[in-house]
Every structure is written in C-alpha cells, then in structure tokens.
Amino acid sequence: MKKKINTRRLAIKFLLCIVYFIVITILLTCSYKLKEKKKEIPYWDSVESVKDYTYLEISKMSEKFAYSENENLGFHFVTEEKDTGEWHTYVIAINEDEYEKYKDIIDYSYDRTEKVPDKIKVYGYPSIMTDDLKELIVKNIKNFLPKENEVQITKDNVEEYMTNSYLDTTKEQEEEKNDLVYITYALIGVMGILVVLTIFDRDKIVNKVEEKVDQVEKKTKKVLRLKIFKKRK
Numbered sequence: 001m002k003k004k005i006n007t008r009r010l011a012i013k014f015l016l017c018i019v020y021f022i023v024i025t026i027l028l029t030c031s032y033k034l035k036e037k038k039k040e041i042p043y044w045d046s047v048e049s050v051k052d053y054t055y056l057e058i059s060k061m062s063e064k065f066a067y068s069e070n071e072n073l074g075f076h077f078v079t080e081e082k083d084t085g086e087w088h089t090y091v092i093a094i095n096e097d098e099y100e101k102y103k104d105i106i107d108y109s110y111d112r113t114e115k116v117p118d119k120i121k122v123y124g125y126p127s128i129m130t131d132d133l134k135e136l137i138v139k140n141i142k143n144f145l146p147k148e149n150e151v152q153i154t155k156d157n158v159e160e161y162m163t164n165s166y167l168d169t170t171k172e173q174e175e176e177k178n179d180l181v182y183i184t185y186a187l188i189g190v191m192g193i194l195v196v197l198t199i200f201d202r203d204k205i206v207n208k209v210e211e212k213v214d215q216v217e218k219k220t221k222k223v224l225r226l227k228i229f230k231k232r233k
Helices: 002-039 096-109 131-143 158-162 179-199 204-232
Strands: 054-058 066-068 073-081 087-095 120-128 165-168
Touching: 002 179, 054 073, 054 087, 054 165, 066 131, 073 096, 073 131, 087 096, 087 120, 087 131, 087 158, 096 120, 131 158
Parallel strands: 087 165
Antiparallel strands: 054 120, 066 073, 073 087, 120 165
16 A cells, blocks of 8 residues: 555656646746847837847948047948838947948948948947037038938938937947846746755645545545445445
8 A cells, every 4th residue: 555655656746847847848948038039139220219229231331420529439421221222321429449340331432442342230229319419410411412312401300311319339238137037037946946845755735736636536436436336236
C-alpha cells in the first residue's frame, strides 16, 4: 500500500513539474517577444513622442544653416526619398565634429560630385523646434529645395510641411524600462521555486492534489460498491 501511494505521489509531482515547465516556457517566450518588440526602432513618420527613439534614411543633405556653439550642434536640411519617387524635407541636428561622415552626401546634394552616395540612416530623438529655429528654416530652406518646388514655406505653414520637431542625432538611445518584462521574470522565478519545492517534497500543492485524488478514489470505490451490491440483488 505504501509503495502504491509513493508511486502516485511521484506521478503527481511529475505532472505538476510538467505544468510548471510549460508555464515557464510560455513566460520566457512572452518575455523574449516583449524585448524584441522594444528593439524595433520606428521610422520618423511613426513616432508619437519625443521619448521615441527613431530614424530617417536620407538621400540628400544641406550644409548647416544654423549652429549652436554651446553644444557644437549644426542644423541641416535633409531629404528623405521613397522608392515611389515621393520625397520630403526634414531638419536634423548633428555634432559638427562628425561632419566628414556626411560630406559625400552633402557634396552630391550641391552637385560637387556626380557619384551617387549610399543613403544614410540617422538615428536620434525628436526635439521640438524653437521659434528662432523656425525663422532660420523659413529664411534658408529655399536655398535647398529643388527649383521645381512650388510650395513656399512661411512662418504660418512651416510646421505643416516640416513638422514641429527636428531629429537630434547626438542623443544616444536610452534603455527603456518595461514593467511587463520584469513581471514576467518575477513569475518565472516563482515557477522555478515551485518546481524545486515540488521535487523536494515541500510543496503543499502536492498534498492538496493528493487529497483530492484520495477523495475521488473513495467516491469512485463507493459508487462501484453500490453498483456491485445492486447487481447482486
């Protein structure tokens, strides 16, 4: 009888451990997907906040039209051109010490070279334009836009065509906290503890499951006895 109970208890432990491992696998998968989703960097058109790390893929770029001496920050117009032929002009800010990185694309934009450079992906955070910057944009953008461009950028429509922000490429990506990931890790830890307790026979859940099994067995035997008794009658 004792051997039978021990075998049953081991079976209960085994089944519980399988359930725990399934839950842990699901939680690990969810955690991985959450982390991967966070790694996806949205394109400039998709950002909703200045806290969103984003990027632009530029095919042309102007010389700086504004400069912040304190931050060594140069402001440049850039053209983003899609495969459909559509294009749009934005403003980015770069550390002027990195000018050489953009020299080829700037030279091409001013017809200083016929060699078509590769597009450049620039990353950073959106930053809201000041009124002074908007004035400089209105004043200088006509020198960068193609001659066939018919839109006249003014202080009244500058935000409509240029948005109200520029891409600051000098800001490094910050690691964002994701509470869901931490909660998932905590649950995985709990499941791990339950596995250890179950294996070493200190889990009350095993006792409760065993009690339930005993109750079911007693009820089953009682029903079987009644059926046999009735059959004999």
